[in-house]
Amino acid sequence: MFCNAHGLKERVFCRVKKLIIIGAVAAGTSAAAKARRNNENISITVYDKDSFISYSNCGMPYYIGGEVDDIDELTPRDVNFFKKKYNVDIHINTEVIDINPSKKMLTVRNNKTKVVTTDTYDKLIIATGATAKMPLSIRDASRENVFCLRSIKNAQDIKHYIEVSRAKKAIIVGSGFIGFEMYENLVNLGLEVTMLELSDKITSILDPDMSKYLRTTLEKKGVNIKTSVQVEEISDNSLKLNTGEMLDFDLVIFAVGVTPNVELAKMAGIKLGEFGAIKVDRYMKTNIEDIYACGDCIETFSLITQKPVYRPMGTVANKTGRIAGDVVTGGSLSYHGNLGTTIFKIFNYEVACTGLTETEAIKTGIDIVCCHNIKPNKPIYMGGKEMLIKAIADKTFGKLIGVQIIGEEDVDKRIDVFATLITYGAKVEELFELDLAYSPPFSTTKGPVNYTGMILNNAMHKGRLLISADQLDLRQEDIQIIDTRSTKDFDSKGHIPGAINIPVDKLRATLSELDKNKPIAVYCNKGVTGNAAQNILLNFGFKEVFNVSGGHRFYNETR
Ligand SMILES: Cc1cc2nc3c(=O)[nH]c(=O)nc-3n(C[C@H](O)[C@H](O)[C@H](O)COP(=O)(O)OP(=O)(O)OC[C@H]3O[C@@H](n4cnc5c(N)ncnc54)[C@H](O)[C@@H]3O)c2cc1C
Numbered sequence: 001m002f003c004n005a006h007g008l009k010e011r012v013f014c015r016v017k018k019l020i021i022i023g024a025v026a027a028g029t030s031a032a033a034k035a036r037r038n039n040e041n042i043s044i045t046v047y048d049k050d051s052f053i054s055y056s057n058c059g060m061p062y063y064i065g066g067e068v069d070d071i072d073e074l075t076p077r078d079v080n081f082f083k084k085k086y087n088v089d090i091h092i093n094t095e096v097i098d099i100n101p102s103k104k105m106l107t108v109r110n111n112k113t114k115v116v117t118t119d120t121y122d123k124l125i126i127a128t129g130a131t132a133k134m135p136l137s138i139r140d141a142s143r144e145n146v147f148c149l150r151s152i153k154n155a156q157d158i159k160h161y162i163e164v165s166r167a168k169k170a171i172i173v174g175s176g177f178i179g180f181e182m183y184e185n186l187v188n189l190g191l192e193v194t195m196l197e198l199s200d201k202i203t204s205i206l207d208p209d210m211s212k213y214l215r216t217t218l219e220k221k222g223v224n225i226k227t228s229v230q231v232e233e234i235s236d237n238s239l240k241l242n243t244g245e246m247l248d249f250d251l252v253i254f255a256v257g258v259t260p261n262v263e264l265a266k267m268a269g270i271k272l273g274e275f276g277a278i279k280v281d282r283y284m285k286t287n288i289e290d291i292y293a294c295g296d297c298i299e300t301f302s303l304i305t306q307k308p309v310y311r312p313m314g315t316v317a318n319k320t321g322r323i324a325g326d327v328v329t330g331g332s333l334s335y336h337g338n339l340g341t342t343i344f345k346i347f348n349y350e351v352a353c354t355g356l357t358e359t360e361a362i363k364t365g366i367d368i369v370c371c372h373n374i375k376p377n378k379p380i381y382m383g384g385k386e387m388l389i390k391a392i393a394d395k396t397f398g399k400l401i402g403v404q405i406i407g408e409e410d411v412d413k414r415i416d417v418f419a420t421l422i423t424y425g426a427k428v429e430e431l432f433e434l435d436l437a438y439s440p441p442f443s444t445t446k447g448p449v450n451y452t453g454m455i456l457n458n459a460m461h462k463g464r465l466l467i468s469a470d471q472l473d474l475r476q477e478d479i480q481i482i483d484t485r486s487t488k489d490f491d492s493k494g495h496i497p498g499a500i501n502i503p504v505d506k507l508r509a510t511l512s513e514l515d516k517n518k519p520i521a522v523y524c525n526k527g528v529t530g531n532a533a534q535n536i537l538l539n540f541g542f543k544e545v546f547n548v549s550g551g552h553r554f555y556n557e558t559r
Pocket residue numbers: 022023024025026027028047048049050052056057058059060061094095096097127128129130131149150151178261264294295296297312313314315316317
């Protein structure tokens with residue numbers, strides 16, 4: 001008997017009669033759906049200890065903020081949907097409490113009736129996800145106004161509490177994407193919000209200079225952030241920081257990351273990786289025969305370095321779930337690694353990253369070139385809004401390896417193009433060659449992606465060296481700094497310490513005043529005129545001429 005039309009391999013998998021999946025959110029339901037698409041003949045059972053399944057965690061901040069009216073919009077599929085559409089049996093409120101790999105047996109407890117039963121599997125997929133971290137000192141001190149945001153129940157509890165208590169003041173602990181999304185949504189509800197961050201910089205996905213730029217930008221808009229602070233004590237309506245400062249609140253939301261749910265797997269002898277999540281191969285196989293894992297409970301690997309990473313993201317959960325569902329039914333899908341591509345929004349700012357940051361690249365031992373580029377998403381006459389792009393390239397291989405963007409519009413489009421370029425190993429010069437869509441409502445003739453490639457190519461292959469704001473600060477003594485903006489801008493908008501003002505149109509006439517043997521750094525507002533000045537100096541025989549990456553704008557916003 002054939003399971004489907006694909007031949008011998010599938011006939012072998014006909015011996016698989018029973019697939020069990022633990023966890024029914026992103027990864028578990030993707031696995032179930034794919035397994036059923038591949039094979040009509042196996043029985044598929046999914047256990048989840050929660051009562052909500054297959055929901056969009058990612059939409060929860062917008063439900064709390066009121067942009068999504070009804071929680072049902074985030075939970076469109078229930079047990080009946082999966083039975084009807086996929087012939088998959090999902091048991092909710094049912095926790096798997098033990099896996100016995102030698103007997104291929106599970107112990108299962110119905111958390112409503114408390115009845116404990118057993119079940120057996122031919123193939124098992126663990127998709128137990130992750131749990132929001134709570135600081136040790138607070139974890140057991142359950143307070144009705146201290147929350148985390150992981151499940152639909154958490155979202156309902158937060159929304160309910162805000163409504164009934166008429167909360168006015170909120171504290172968000174953690175400056176990751178969930179922290180920022182909650183910040184925006186609570187402000188939209190009229191709350192006064194303070195964000196606390198343990199580290200000295202916000203958002204771990206950005207390099208320190210981009211993080212500083214984001215902070216300056218957000219603080220100008222009134223976002224209230226305190227960094228290098230730790231919550232030490234928490235009482236009914238106030239908390240104490242390690243600095244001694246007391247802050248009042250009506251509610252606190254902890255958004256300080258997640259811990260993979262691996263206890264069950266660990267007890268069964270399944271190996272964990274260096275991040276404490278389940279170790280799997282490219283086919284989602286664990287070290288134990290016939291047990292697979294996917295989603296937030298597993299460690300994956302970086303597409304660039306091929307080294308292990310922990311990326312608890314919906315994107316990864318859906319892909320790894322699909323791969324697990326395919327492989328257990330005889331398919332050949334495999335995982336190719338990820339770039340950690342992330343995007344979030346706070347008010348009218350969009351923040352995104354893909355690939356390695358400068359910090360990560362240096363840690364990995366990659367010799368790099370970085371550029372900062374400020375460009376509008378479309379012509380200013382069409383209402384274009386600027387975005388700041390930091391791009392990182394591998395000097396040895398000439399390839400783009402990482403990008404971070406902060407901007408107001410169309411950041412998603414650019415980060416996705418960059419992610420695609422990195423995925424296919426694009427060399428920096430190839431970014432200029434891309435034939436991207438242009439018309440004034442959409443982009444500029446050479447778009448921000450093309451420009452980024454031109455800058456990196458010029459820096460790496462044409463001697464148009466770049467110096468970052470931080471590097472410049474370290475070299476103040478041995479470098480001549482020339483501000484090429486107008487004298488009016490130099491005087492009124494501030495300038496880099498030690499800089500002399502030579503507007504670019506006067507530069508050719510002033511060359512004799514400069515020391516040809518001393519390195520020179522030139523800058524303008526955003527980098528374009530700086531590059532023109534750099535070209536003039538190099539063409540006149542100056543040897544070591546840098547353009548300040550991101551110009552005065554970036555320098556100024558990051559000091
Ligand atoms: C507020 C928020 C916003 C987010 N925004 C984004 C975003 O914009 N982009 C993005 O890519 N990602 C985002 N994510 C992350 C994304 O939601 C997760 O990566 C994804 O949900 C992981 O899916 P999963 O199925 O692996 O795990 P989970 O969603 O954690 O599901 C695991 C399930 O397993 C069940 N389970 C665990 N142990 C057992 C057991 N022993 N027995 C039975 N059942 C068990 C749990 O009850 C749970 O239902 C966001 C997450 C949150 C919380």
